[in-house]
Amino acid sequence: MQRRGFLWGGGSLAAAFSLSPGLAIGGSVVEITMSGRPDGSKVWFDPYGVLIQPGQTVRWTNRDKSNAHTATAYAPQNDEHPRRIPEGAAAFDSDYLLPDESFEVTFEVPGVYDYYCIPHEMSGMVGRIIVAGPDQTGFNDYPDGDLPDEILDGFPLIADILKQGRIQKDN
Numbered sequence: 001m002q003r004r005g006f007l008w009g010g011g012s013l014a015a016a017f018s019l020s021p022g023l024a025i026g027g028s029v030v031e032i033t034m035s036g037r038p039d040g041s042k043v044w045f046d047p048y049g050v051l052i053q054p055g056q057t058v059r060w061t062n063r064d065k066s067n068a069h070t071a072t073a074y075a076p077q078n079d080e081h082p083r084r085i086p087e088g089a090a091a092f093d094s095d096y097l098l099p100d101e102s103f104e105v106t107f108e109v110p111g112v113y114d115y116y117c118i119p120h121e122m123s124g125m126v127g128r129i130i131v132a133g134p135d136q137t138g139f140n141d142y143p144d145g146d147l148p149d150e151i152l153d154g155f156p157l158i159a160d161i162l163k164q165g166r167i168q169k170d171n
């Protein structure tokens with residue numbers, strides 16, 4: 001598990017692109033970093049799109065020394081946000097994570113999960129997780145009238161996540 005995690009962390013894009021649909025990142029815990037420039041001019045989740053299998057755990061860790069961040073599911077329970085998680089899935093919310101603090105969620109229900117950072121949502125600090133069984137490829141996007149364009153533009157495409165397994169931003 002450790003070695004696999006290290007390989008993926010090394011930015012081996014060639015390997016990532018060769019993933020076919022349904023081949024999620026291996027290992028039980030998938031790491032997502034909350035990142036930012038030292039001057040705070042840009043903040044993001046890294047990777048901001050990931051493909052996982054049911055039963056896998058995602059761990060968000062704040063590695064941005066300049067900011068507190070959250071990982072908060074799009075759901076009415078979270079400050080009346082539109083629902084962008086599968087039916088039957090629980091709405092998660094990390095609350096504020098200070099530098100080097102972590103938050104974990106184990107995903108069981110297949111589907112598309114969109115989430116945001118409470119203080120940086122309008123800066124486009126959003127992410128998307130797809131939970132897919134081995135043969136699942138048919139995932140529908142959410143209707144795009146529910147959020148402002150600045151936020152919608154921040155999500156990676158479902159097709160790209162399915163194809164690449166994980167999506168990182170150029171920052």
Ligand SMILES: [Cu+2]
Binds near residue numbers: 069070118119125
């Ligand atoms: Cu943030």
